[in-house]
Amino acid sequence: MNDSFAVDLIANSLQYGTPLLFAALxxxxxxxxxxxNLGVEGMMLVGAVMGFWAVQRLDGPTGAVLLTAVLVAAxxxxxxxxxxxxxxxxxxxxxxxxxxxxxxxxxxxxxxxYLGNDLDLAGAPAEHAFSPLDLFGLGDLPLVGPIVxxxxxxxxxxxxxxxxxxxxxARTRPGLNLRAxxxxxxxxxAMGISVTGYRYAHTLAGGALAGIGGATFSLxxxxxxxxxxxxxxxxxxxxxxxxxxWRADLCLVGAYIFGAFSYLPLxxxxxxxxxxxxxxxxxxxxxxxxxxxxxxSGFAKRRLGAPAALGVPYLREEG
Amino acid sequence: VRIERRLERARWLNVAVPVGSxxxxxxxxxxxxxxxxxxxxxxxxxxxxxxFFADGAISQTLTSATPLAFTGLAAAAAFRMQLFNIGGExxxxxxxxxxxxxxxxxxxxxxxxxxxxxxxxxxxxxGAALALVPAVLRAFLRTNEIITSLMLNYVTALLLNYLIFGxxxxxxxxxxxxxxxxxxxxALPDSAAWPAAALDLGRPILVPLGFLLALGLALxxxxxxxxxxxxxxxxxIGDSPRAARYAGMRTRRKILAVMGLSGAVAGLGGASQxxxxxxxxxxxGLTQASYGYTGIVVAALGRYNPFAVCLVAFLLGGLQNAGYxxxxxxxxxxxxxxxxxxxxxxxxxxxxxxxxxxxxxRGLRRGHPSPEPAR
Numbered sequence: 001m002n003d004s005f006a007v008d009l010i011a012n013s014l015q016y017g018t019p020l021l022f023a024a025l026x027x028x029x030x031x032x033x034x035x036x037n038l039g040v041e042g043m044m045l046v047g048a049v050m051g052f053w054a055v056q057r058l059d060g061p062t063g064a065v066l067l068t069a070v071l072v073a074a075x076x077x078x079x080x081x082x083x084x085x086x087x088x089x090x091x092x093x094x095x096x097x098x099x100x101x102x103x104x105x106x107x108x109x110x111x112x113x114y115l116g117n118d119l120d121l122a123g124a125p126a127e128h129a130f131s132p133l134d135l136f137g138l139g140d141l142p143l144v145g146p147i148v149x150x151x152x153x154x155x156x157x158x159x160x161x162x163x164x165x166x167x168x169x170a171r172t173r174p175g176l177n178l179r180a181x182x183x184x185x186x187x188x189x190a191m192g193i194s195v196t197g198y199r200y201a202h203t204l205a206g207g208a209l210a211g212i213g214g215a216t217f218s219l220x221x222x223x224x225x226x227x228x229x230x231x232x233x234x235x236x237x238x239x240x241x242x243x244x245x246w247r248a249d250l251c252l253v254g255a256y257i258f259g260a261f262s263y264l265p266l267x268x269x270x271x272x273x274x275x276x277x278x279x280x281x282x283x284x285x286x287x288x289x290x291x292x293x294x295x296x297s298g299f300a301k302r303r304l305g306a307p308a309a310l311g312v313p314y315l316r317e318e319g
Numbered sequence: 320v321r322i323e324r325r326l327e328r329a330r331w332l333n334v335a336v337p338v339g340s341x342x343x344x345x346x347x348x349x350x351x352x353x354x355x356x357x358x359x360x361x362x363x364x365x366x367x368x369x370x371f372f373a374d375g376a377i378s379q380t381l382t383s384a385t386p387l388a389f390t391g392l393a394a395a396a397a398f399r400m401q402l403f404n405i406g407g408e409x410x411x412x413x414x415x416x417x418x419x420x421x422x423x424x425x426x427x428x429x430x431x432x433x434x435x436x437x438x439x440x441x442x443x444x445x446g447a448a449l450a451l452v453p454a455v456l457r458a459f460l461r462t463n464e465i466i467t468s469l470m471l472n473y474v475t476a477l478l479l480n481y482l483i484f485g486x487x488x489x490x491x492x493x494x495x496x497x498x499x500x501x502x503x504x505x506a507l508p509d510s511a512a513w514p515a516a517a518l519d520l521g522r523p524i525l526v527p528l529g530f531l532l533a534l535g536l537a538l539x540x541x542x543x544x545x546x547x548x549x550x551x552x553x554x555x556i557g558d559s560p561r562a563a564r565y566a567g568m569r570t571r572r573k574i575l576a577v578m579g580l581s582g583a584v585a586g587l588g589g590a591s592q593x594x595x596x597x598x599x600x601x602x603x604g605l606t607q608a609s610y611g612y613t614g615i616v617v618a619a620l621g622r623y624n625p626f627a628v629c630l631v632a633f634l635l636g637g638l639q640n641a642g643y644x645x646x647x648x649x650x651x652x653x654x655x656x657x658x659x660x661x662x663x664x665x666x667x668x669x670x671x672x673x674x675x676x677x678x679x680x681r682g683l684r685r686g687h688p689s690p691e692p693a694r
Contacts, residue, residue: 083664092675093667096403096465097619101667104616105660109609109642113653118355227652235469242466278481285470289456296462306463315322 009260009267011146014155017259019044019216019230021158023237024244024251025165026209030081031241032169033202034182034309035088036095039102040210041234043080045112047073047211052218052225053119055128062128069128069219070154070212077211078204080106085203089196092313108228116225126223130154152220154212159252161209166248178202182307185314195314210234239288245295246306258284322675329673336669337620337631344661348654357651366654369644370637378525379644382596384636386411388533389588390614391632393446395623396540397581400557404578406453406468407585408611409475410446414589416479417445419490419504419600422511422593434511435528438590446586447579449475454578458571464578476606483602490600504599513594529591533632536584537625544625553577585611613639616663635659 023040030037037043051073058065084102087093106112116122130152132139139150168175180188181198189195217229236258244250261284265277295306349359370380390407397404404410421441422434429437449471456462482488484502492498492505513528544550556563556573563570588610597604617635621627642655671677 087664087667091668091671093670094619096405097615097663098667100405100612100615101619101660101663104612104656104663107656110653110656110660114351114355114651114657115653117652232473235473239466239470276481276485278477278485282474282477285473289467289470292466293456293460293462296456296460 005267005271007143007146009263011150012263012267013256013260014147014151015221015259016263017255017257018155018158019213019221019233020237020240020258021162021252021255022154022213022216023210023234024240024255025158025161025248026077026206026213027237027241028206028244028246028248028251029165029178029202029209030206031310032178032182032246032307033199034185034307034312034314035085035199035203035206036099036311037081037084037102037203037206038096038099038238039080039084039106039234040237041108041230041232042103042106042110042112043077043207043210044214044217044230044234044237045108045228046080046106046115046214047077048214048218048229049112049116049119049121049225050076051211051215052121052126052223053115055126055219056121056124065128066130066153066219070215073211073215073219074208075211077214078208081203081207081210084207085200088313089199089203092315095311095313103234113227116227121225122227124224126219128219129223130220154216154220162248162252169248179307182309185309185312189314189316199314210237213237236284239285242295242306243288243291257287322671322677325674325676332669332673333622336673337622337627337666340620340662340665340669341634343665344658347661348658351657352651352654355651362650362654365645365650366638366641368641370641374522376637376640378523380633380637380640381524381526381530382636383640383643384633385527385529385533385591385595386588386608386610387613387617387636387639388530388537388629388632389591390585390610391617391621391628392533392536392540392625393581393585393588394615394618395621395625395628396544396584397577398618399544399623400553400573400577402457402557402574402577402581403465404450404453404468404581405465405615406450406471406582406611407614408609409468409472410449410582410585411589411592411611412472412475412479412605413445413449413582414442414586415445415592415600415605416482416490416589417441417586418590418593419507422507423489423505425508425511427508427510429510431510431512431514434508435513435594438511438594439532439587442586442588442590442593443583444586446589447583450578450582450585451575454575457578458574472611479600479602479606483600492599504597504601507593507598511594512598513591515595527591527595529588529595532587532591534629536587537629540584540625549573549576585614613659616659619663620666 023044027037027040051069054069054072055065058068080102084098087098088095104110132150132152135149139145141149169179177188177193178198181193181195185195214230218225240251240254240258243254261280265280268275352359352362369376371377390411393407418438418441421437425434425437452471453464453467456467457464482490483504487493490504492503515528516526518524518526544553552568553573556568556570560570592605613635617631618628621631638655638658646652
């Protein structure tokens with residue numbers, strides 16, 4: 001039963017959805033503060049290459065090395081986000097152009113490629129990689145075994161993160177402040193909340209999570225480094241945030257749906273089914289457009305809409 | 320330190336900021352190169368050599384610059400109205416598909432001028448049709464055009480791959496056994512090859528017809544945006560949608576027109592790819608080049624001025640061309656992308672200097688109204 005098509009598909013959708021989930025949660029935090037960051041793809045790639053660098057160069061027990069590698073990836077992603085935050089929060093540059101610049105700067109033809117080449121990482125197999133944990137020895141249970149109990153550690157971390165982000169936004173004082181900053185920075189400022197501080201902090205957090213998302217590729221899914229390893233996942237993650245109406249729990253659902261679409265073509269090909277993979281691969285993008293149209297209709301906008309100040313720079317005298 | 324809005328924008332800053340940005344990018348990159356054990360002087364000499372000074376370098380640079388001029392103009396046309404069409408990438412593919420279809424349908428039966436004309440029209444129509452999807456959604460359902468145009472890039476890229484790699488389509492070459500194993504586009508008829516103008520400025524330079532077309536388009540865009548009522552209204556809508564509405568301007572129509580125009584320009588770039596350079600529907604080449612995204616960099620660097628866009632396209636084209644020719648062991652990969660990124664970052668930062676004045680020392684006390692009218 002555990003070898004069946006459905007179980008295999010679901011288990012792998014979780015695996016392929018995890019980098020999307022990390023990156024989308026990060027982007028969600030940034031967007032909730034009013035900062036749109038289109039540089040996710042670039043941040044993911046730099047996270048992926050630096051995380052991989054860490055596992056190749058560090059000695060020690062696998063667990064410790066992997067933990068360090070994830071932290072290195074997060075730091076690298078956050079550093080990339082810092083450039084964006086400085087430009088759009090402090091210098092009030094266009095968020096769209098700055099985000100695109102970040103993807104060009106850091107992306108497949110930029111810094112990540114430079115680092116991968118200069119640190120001589122391409123082509124080598126990983127020294128350490130995340131493997132399925134077989135939690136409590138329950139990995140052989142029918143149905144739920146492979147899906148719930150036999151994933152790698154990053155999958156479980158991402159679940160904890162969904163709960164944490166959801167709780168943070170809905171139930172904590174800083175989360176409430178964050179939403180205020182994203183909805184009405186002038187009002188938040190008048191309440192004594194530091195708009196600049198919140199925007200910096202959450203853009204950086206977003207970069208760190210994007211870095212971890214990228215490292216999920218280079219440390220777990222395909223443990224190696226090649227230029228352009230993430231293959232456009234960063235853009236899907238941005239779409240996913242909208243798809244999920246800026247909510248953490250829906251990010252999880254969306255990430256796994258999109259993960260299924262990236263795994264399904266591989267799976268079908270190995271089964272000898274002849275359906276154009278391009279058709280399946282285009283579904284996430286088409287679905288995002290459809291969802292976006294629904295979201296922007298009047299009712300949905302009032303109930304579920306984007307943070308009102310998303311993309312708008314805040315200057316006290318002009319607010 | 321205080322930051323306040325400038326009443327008048329200093330004109331010299333419009334030139335100084337981009338030039339300073341490029342110099343800054345070269346300086347920062349030199350530090351990165353030094354830190355990673357490369358010799359910046361040597362690397363830069365090779366870069367400039369293969370971009371502008373070596374034999375045939377200018378012709379190659381024009382080849383790289385042509386698509387960037389089209390996508391740059393496309394982005395500039397839309398961004399002027401604060402319409403963020405980042406779908407230039409997909410619109411260029413759509414134009415390439417349309418242009419190649421026309422060239423293949425007409426075959427060798429018609430002369431080159433007819434090919435050029437009809438391929439251009441088909442390319443522009445393809446790009447415009449794709450751009451109208453986000454435009455209609457934006458105009459009538461208020462759907463954010465950034466994400467929809469971005470998503471369509473991926474859909475169109477997949478369509479392009481499907482036409483060449485995933486199916487036995489009209490565009491795919493199936494004439495020989497090798498072509499069935501290694502999929503590629505059907506070769507366009509010889510008469511569909513766009514001519515290039517040969518210039519002799521000390522050494523021969525080939526100017527592709529596409530680049531001349533782009534210069535013509537730049538002139539046209541400058542006229543439309545700078546000298547017509549349409550352009551004025553577009554500017555007002557971009558600066559203040561509310562003022563435009565009170566003045567009775569028809570925002571919806573403008574959204575459709577501007578997005579259609581932007582898409583048509585990008586689509587024309589796709590047709591130029593078919594006719595000027597690739598002579599087939601080159602799915603892999605087009606999707607790996609990311610002309611559309613670089614075009615946004617070009618537009619931003621040119622500050623959305625059509626002529627400046629063409630100049631920037633030429634300079635960045637040189638950088639890209641050097642990147643392609645120098646790929647190898649002793650030339651750091653990714654250098655070109657990093658430099659483009661830094662140039663763009665510093666231009667964006669420099670915008671602050673153009674729009675705002677930075678005052679050091681005691682300015683107005685907080686709480687007093689600003690002397691300038693709030694926006």
